[in-house]
Amino acid sequence: MPQKSPSRIHVLGKPTGAICNLNCSYCFFLDKEQLYPNSRFRMTDEVLETYIRQLIEAHRSSEVTVAWQGGEPTLMGIDFFRKAIALQEKYRKPGMSFENTLQTNGTLLNDEWCEFFKANNYLIGLSLDGPRKLHDTYRVDKAGGGTFDRVMRGVRLLQKHGVEYNILTTVNRVNAEHPLTVYRFLRDEVGTDWIQFIPVVERLNEGGVTLYQEGTEVSERSLRSGQFGNFLIAIFDEWVRHDVGKVFVQTFEATARSWMGLPPGMCVFSPTCGAGVALEHNGDLYACDHFVEPNYLLGNIQQTSIAEMVGSDRQQQFGQTKLTALPSYCQSCEVRFACHGECPKNRFLITPDGEPGLNYLCADYKQFFKHVNEPFKILATLMHKGLPATEIMQWYVMHDRKLKEQELLRSRLKQKAMSKKQGFGTPKIRNQSHKKA
Numbered sequence: 529m530p531q532k533s534p535s536r537i538h539v540l541g542k543p544t545g546a547i548c549n550l551n552c553s554y555c556f557f558l559d560k561e562q563l564y565p566n567s568r569f570r571m572t573d574e575v576l577e578t579y580i581r582q583l584i585e586a587h588r589s590s591e592v593t594v595a596w597q598g599g600e601p602t603l604m605g606i607d608f609f610r611k612a613i614a615l616q617e618k619y620r621k622p623g624m625s626f627e628n629t630l631q632t633n634g635t636l637l638n639d640e641w642c643e644f645f646k647a648n649n650y651l652i653g654l655s656l657d658g659p660r661k662l663h664d665t666y667r668v669d670k671a672g673g674g675t676f677d678r679v680m681r682g683v684r685l686l687q688k689h690g691v692e693y694n695i696l697t698t699v700n701r702v703n704a705e706h707p708l709t710v711y712r713f714l715r716d717e718v719g720t721d722w723i724q725f726i727p728v729v730e731r732l733n734e735g736g737v738t739l740y741q742e743g744t745e746v747s748e749r750s751l752r753s754g755q756f757g758n759f760l761i762a763i764f765d766e767w768v769r770h771d772v773g774k775v776f777v778q779t780f781e782a783t784a785r786s787w788m789g790l791p792p793g794m795c796v797f798s799p800t801c802g803a804g805v806a807l808e809h810n811g812d813l814y815a816c817d818h819f820v821e822p823n824y825l826l827g828n829i830q831q832t833s834i835a836e837m838v839g840s841d842r843q844q845q846f847g848q849t850k851l852t853a854l855p856s857y858c859q860s861c862e863v864r865f866a867c868h869g870e871c872p873k874n875r876f877l878i879t880p881d882g883e884p885g886l887n888y889l890c891a892d893y894k895q896f897f898k899h900v901n902e903p904f905k906i907l908a909t910l911m912h913k914g915l916p917a918t919e920i921m922q923w924y925v926m927h928d929r930k931l932k933e934q935e936l937l938r939s940r941l942k943q944k945a946m947s948k949k950q951g952f953g954t955p956k957i958r959n960q961s962h963k964k965a
């Protein structure tokens with residue numbers, strides 16, 4: 529095994545490549561179909577077996593994650609995933625345990641799928657962009673129709689069978705304007721307690737949104753500058769007052785960890801990349817799921833092992849570039865420890881001092897990280913003292929009460945000043961003149 533290969537490897541398997549039964553307007557995977565013209569986009573049994581065997585061989589740790597994504601992976605049918613489980617048993621090393629995860633749009637789920645997920649402890653990620661109107665803006669089927677009812681049916685089935693799931697919400701130009709509507713819907717109506725927010729940033733180049741991430745303009749679905757920061761802040765303000773310890777919002781968890789001096793657990797907020805690779809249906813391995821482009825193809829697992837490719841100088845360099853390409857504007861940024869310039873795929877702005885490579889979402893993250901600085905400092909202190917994180921909600925009750933009192937005091941003083949200005953005289957003079965009369 530190559531020396532540089534990490535003890536745990538994270539591979540996102542895409543058994544149907546970019547193929548999906550829906551046609552979500554902002555889906556960057558759909559463009560990836562161009563990578564494999566005339567392909568059937570189905571992972572063969574041979575590639576599947578090579579993948580599972582190599583993944584297990586590549587691990588020096590006892591926990592292995594087998595993660596499936598798409599396109600829409602359920603298009604493969606349940607038998608494909610049954611085989612994947614059987615192969616895990618076939619190649620399992622002593623003491624090894626598996627976590628199986630699958631990201632889905634939820635529209636093809638039924639009782640059989642959910643029974644299978646439950647029996648094999650799958651963690652399901654389900655894509656849902658908010659209540660009907662917001663969800664159906666971009667998450668449409670091939671005929672352009674909304675998919676909300678089908679997705680909600682999928683959620684209810686997962687809940688009925690007690691399958692562990694989380695919700696993945698893409699934040700786009702439309703739903704970003706309604707942060708509390710989205711958050712309260714997910715929390716109160718869907719009943720989820722685990723949410724991931726993924727910002728939509730689609731770059732436009734001469735060919736529009738293409739296979740290559742090039743160009744400095746963004747599509748009309750992409751977030752406008754400032755939207756993502758406002759979105760996160762509005763939800764944070766609600767969450768920190770009511771839901772700490774009850775609802776897990778991935779961005780908040782990762783940020784809190786950075787404030788505590790721990791690794792954030794999200795690649796976008798880590799100093800380097802390179803730990804997670806993407807496996808296409810035909811065995812091609814790419815540097816990252818966000819860089820499934822010809823320039824980032826590491827090789828094919830049928831010729832070279834996953835461990836070798838992940839440990840290769842090329843992949844190491846890909847990972848380090850996130851750090852070495854950081855513009856000096858970021859290097860001296862006060863929230864760099866939490867941001868690290870976010871994902872390189874979004875770094876296409878010019879810094880105020882004229883250096884390329886600034887993240888499109890820079891202003892948003894700066895705004896958000898500054899906003900959470902005080903609460904997360906408090907949270908970190910609580911945690912260091914061994915106190916529960918939920919105590920921060922109590923701190924906010926007092927904080928809000930104090931603000932209210934200050935506001936009340938301010939408005940009383942203002943009223944007093946106004947009546948002094950108008951009236952010290954008016955009634956007095958009138959009285960006086962009355963007396964005189």
Ligand code: SF4
Pocket residue numbers: 795796797800801802803804816817818819850870871872873
């Ligand atoms: S390129 Fe972006 S998505 Fe990929 S590992 Fe780096 S930060 Fe994560």
Ligand code: SF4
Pocket residue numbers: 857858859861862863864867868869870886887889890891893894
């Ligand atoms: S907030 Fe902006 S300047 Fe600071 S590290 Fe992030 S991208 Fe760079």
